[in-house]
Amino acid sequence: MPRHALLFLILLPVLAAAAQAQPPVLESPLRCVNGQDCFIQNYVDHDPGPGVRDYACGPLGYDGHTGTDIRVLDPTALRAGVEVRAAAPGVVRAVRDGEDDARPGHSPDVTGREAGNSVALAHGDGWETQYSHLRKGSVRVAPGQAVAAGQVLGLVGMSGRTQFPHVELAVRKDGQPVDPFRGLSGGPDCGPGRSPLWSPAALAALAYAPSALAGAGFTAQPPDQAALAAGQVGEDRLSVLAPAVIFWVQALGVRAGDVLSLRLTGPDGTVLAEHAAPLDRDQAQRLVYIGKRRRVAPWPAGAYAGTFSMARTAPSGERTTVLDTTRFLEIR
Numbered sequence: 001m002p003r004h005a006l007l008f009l010i011l012l013p014v015l016a017a018a019a020q021a022q023p024p025v026l027e028s029p030l031r032c033v034n035g036q037d038c039f040i041q042n043y044v045d046h047d048p049g050p051g052v053r054d055y056a057c058g059p060l061g062y063d064g065h066t067g068t069d070i071r072v073l074d075p076t077a078l079r080a081g082v083e084v085r086a087a088a089p090g091v092v093r094a095v096r097d098g099e100d101d102a103r104p105g106h107s108p109d110v111t112g113r114e115a116g117n118s119v120a121l122a123h124g125d126g127w128e129t130q131y132s133h134l135r136k137g138s139v140r141v142a143p144g145q146a147v148a149a150g151q152v153l154g155l156v157g158m159s160g161r162t163q164f165p166h167v168e169l170a171v172r173k174d175g176q177p178v179d180p181f182r183g184l185s186g187g188p189d190c191g192p193g194r195s196p197l198w199s200p201a202a203l204a205a206l207a208y209a210p211s212a213l214a215g216a217g218f219t220a221q222p223p224d225q226a227a228l229a230a231g232q233v234g235e236d237r238l239s240v241l242a243p244a245v246i247f248w249v250q251a252l253g254v255r256a257g258d259v260l261s262l263r264l265t266g267p268d269g270t271v272l273a274e275h276a277a278p279l280d281r282d283q284a285q286r287l288v289y290i291g292k293r294r295r296v297a298p299w300p301a302g303a304y305a306g307t308f309s310m311a312r313t314a315p316s317g318e319r320t321t322v323l324d325t326t327r328f329l330e331i332r
Contacts, residue, residue: 023127023173023178023184023197024087024088024089024090024127024197025197025198026087026088026171026180026197026198026202027085027088027149027198027199027201027202028085028087028202028205028206029070029084029085029086029087029131029153029167029169030082030084030085030156031083032072032205033205034205034206034207034208035209035211036073036212037072037077038071038072038073039070039071039073039209039212039214040060040068040069040070040071040206040208040209041060041069041070041071041164041252041253041284041285042060042061042062042065042067042068042069042168042284043055043056043065043068043069043179044065044067044177044179044181044182045061045062045063045064045065045066046182050063051063052065055179055181055190055192055193055208056190056191056208056210057189057190058208058210058253059253059255059282060210060253060284062284066170067130067132067168067170067171067177068168068169068170068171068179068180068181069166069168070166070167070168070169070206071164071165071166071214071252072156072165072166073212073214073215075215078165081135081138081155081156082155082156083152083154083155083156084119084131084134084152084153084154084155084156085149085150085151085153086129086147086148086149086151086153087129087149088121088123088129088149089146089147089149090121090122090123090129091121091122091144091145091146091147092120092121092141092142092143092144092145092147093120093128093143094143095119095120095141095142095143096113096115096116096118096139097117097134097136097137097138098117099113099116099159100136100159101135101136101157101158101159102158102159110160110161113160114160115130115132115133115160115168116132116133116134116158116159116161116162117132117134117135117136117138117139117154117157117159117160118130118131118132118133118160119131119134119139119141119153119154126173126174126175127171127172127173128171128172128173129170129171129172130168130169130170130172131154131167131168131169132160132167132168132170133156133157133160133162133166133167133168134153134154134155134156134157134159134167135154135155135156135159136157136159138155138157139153139154140152140153140154141153163225164214164285171197178197179193180196180197181193181196181197181203182196183196183197209253210255210322211251211252211254211255211310211312211322211323212251212252212253212323213249213250213251213323213325214228214250214251214252214285215249215250216247216248216249216250216306216308216325216327217236217247217248217327218238218245218246218247218248218304218306218327218329219246220238220242220246221243221244222246222291223246223248223289225287228250228287236328236330237329237331237332238299238329238330238331239331239332240299240301240331240332241294241298241299242294242299242331243293243294244291244292244293244294245264245272245291245294245299245304245331246290246291247262247264247273247289247290247291247306247308247327247329248287248288248289249262249287249288249289249306249308250285250286250287251285251286251288251310251323252284252286253284254283254285254286254310255279255282256279256280256281257278257279257312257313258278258279258310258311258312259276259277259278259279259310259311259312260279260286260288260309260310261274261275261276261307261308261309261310261311262274262275262276262290262306262307262308263307264290264292264304264306265304265305266300266302266304267300267301267302267303267304267331268300268302272291272292273290273291273292274290275288288308300331301331301332302330303329303330303331304328304329305327305328306326306327307325307326308323308324308325308326309321309323309324310322310323
């Protein structure tokens with residue numbers, strides 16, 4: 001056998017092993033844009049101590065978190081069903097379904113089942129992705145089934161240990177967590193790694209957003225956090241006999257020093273309530289609201305307006321508005 005032919009045969013398994021060792025290229029499990037119709041509320045924690053540091057050196061996450069939590073912001077879309085898709089081709093290793101979704105006034109015991117309804121995919125060479133907190137009864141795949149990238153696995157839900165509707169994507173190599181924004185090759189201290197696992201399109205859609213609005217609206221009584229998470233709060237009309245008019249806002253990714261300002265005005269422009277105050281600590285989510293109770297007379301009919309803004313001071317000292325919205329309420 002010619003020497004070059006022998007060398008070619010020796011190289012074949014080496015090249016095959018090298019090709020197999022390439023990590024999977026991941027697409028987003030949700031078709032959304034971060035900061036608009038979805039929000040990455042928790043990233044992989046890179047702080048080795050008790051603190052929290054996401055890949056962009058921000059505070060989005062909690063101590064020891066090993067996944068990427070992508071939250072759905074549109075309650076109407078959530079009720080209709082938001083599809084969770086395979087981030088890469090693979091084989092279903094395991095599934096769980098049948099766990100209840102959290103709802104107001106109901107906190108099921110999830111000990112040992114904190115991930116809730118979930119799907120785990122094997123991608124070869126020790127790579128695995130897991131999709132957790134899916135809606136009860138929505139899982140569409142079975143163990144041993146081969147799936148393509150983008151194939152629907154289930155729907156976003158609130159099963160397991162969670163306080164908001166999202167899918168948690170966990171990426172593992174040989175059982176160890178990997179941040180898909182960093183990959184295995186390292187990189188700058190703050191920002192994506194040299195070889196992130198996301199495809200260019202996914203990396204663009206999921207570009208870092210430090211804050212977002214989870215919702216805003218009006219109610220006739222103080223809003224409940226659990227009801228908000230389930231998308232069960234918010235009205236665009238109230239009766240002239242409503243006991244109160246309350247304007248509420250839920251902001252995500254708020255930071256110490258942020259100034260949250262709210263104002264509620266009546267049909268003639270009269271200011272019914274307003275409030276502005278700086279925050280004393282970072283928070284994953286913050287519910288704020290203002291309002292006014294009705295005394296005796298009915299509310300004047302017409303359009304009421306609620307305005308909200310969140311201002312942040314940069315390290316340079318410049319103060320900018322990072323979130324703002326105006327909502328309207330019809331009282332008849």
